């Protein structure tokens with residue numbers, strides 16, 4: 809009898825396919841958090857853009873708190889920064905999967921995948937910049953006028 813491929817084995821059991829094909833599975837909620845933290849740590853140490861977004865995002869949140877913006881405005885800024893960072897993480901994940909698939913060979917589909925993922929990060933970053941600027945600059949200008957100008 810021909811040995812079953814992993815995917816056939818998975819289909820013949822009640823376990824979901826992706827669980828069977830995984831090299832390992834997070835054994836607990838704590839382990840899931842540990843793997844997620846490892847991914848964030850990897851992106852922070854290897855991706856310059858991720859570090860830039862963390863620094864700019866922290867500055868924006870710091871300014872929003874310093875200027876005592878309304879809670880809903882701070883929440884909008886946090887949400888947009890979170891979106892940029894999450895997309896940057898997905899971009900990093902996609903880059904790794906593409907590299908794993910095609911290795912060091914040129915493939916037009918690999919180019920499309922990487923370019924589009926990078927484009928998604930750029931769209932979210934520009935939108936976050938526009939939102940944060942429109943919420944932070946007017947009160948920042950007022951603060952300068954009252955404190956520095958007087």
Ligand SMILES: Nc1ncnc2c1ncn2[C@@H]1O[C@H](COP(=O)(O)OP(=O)(O)OP(=O)(O)O)[C@@H](O)[C@H]1O
Nearest residue numbers: 855899903910911913914915916918919922923926
């Ligand atoms: N295997 C490949 N085949 C075709 N084009 C590729 C391939 N690998 C990379 N490229 C091209 O080179 C560009 C840069 O690749 P890289 O892996 O640095 O991704 P990146 O999204 O620019 O990285 P980062 O987000 O870290 O700046 C891609 O956007 C793509 O246009």
